[in-house]
Amino acid sequence: MTTSDPRKMLSQLKNKPQKLKRFEKYNLPKERKCGRHTAKCTRCGRTGVGGFVGKYGLRYCRCCFRDIATKLGFKKYN
Numbered sequence: 001m002t003t004s005d006p007r008k009m010l011s012q013l014k015n016k017p018q019k020l021k022r023f024e025k026y027n028l029p030k031e032r033k034c035g036r037h038t039a040k041c042t043r044c045g046r047t048g049v050g051g052f053v054g055k056y057g058l059r060y061c062r063c064c065f066r067d068i069a070t071k072l073g074f075k076k077y078n
């Protein structure tokens, strides 16, 4: 199961309807309204606590922000 999309797991269970039913009932993570798992990168789907850039409505993780910051117009001062 990946953190980016746990429903990828469902494609493996297509041919096993009974197991699919059981998986959906017990193992799918619930939809969250608040908390750390709602901070999700729009580019790669990474979740977690550290390094989430939500400022200015960007919603990128630290890795993706580092990749495309210069394209967006950010400049590094140091």
Ligand SMILES: [Zn+2]
Residues within 6 Å of the ligand: 041, 042, 043, 044, 045, 046, 060, 061, 062, 063, 064, 065
């Ligand atoms: Zn990302």
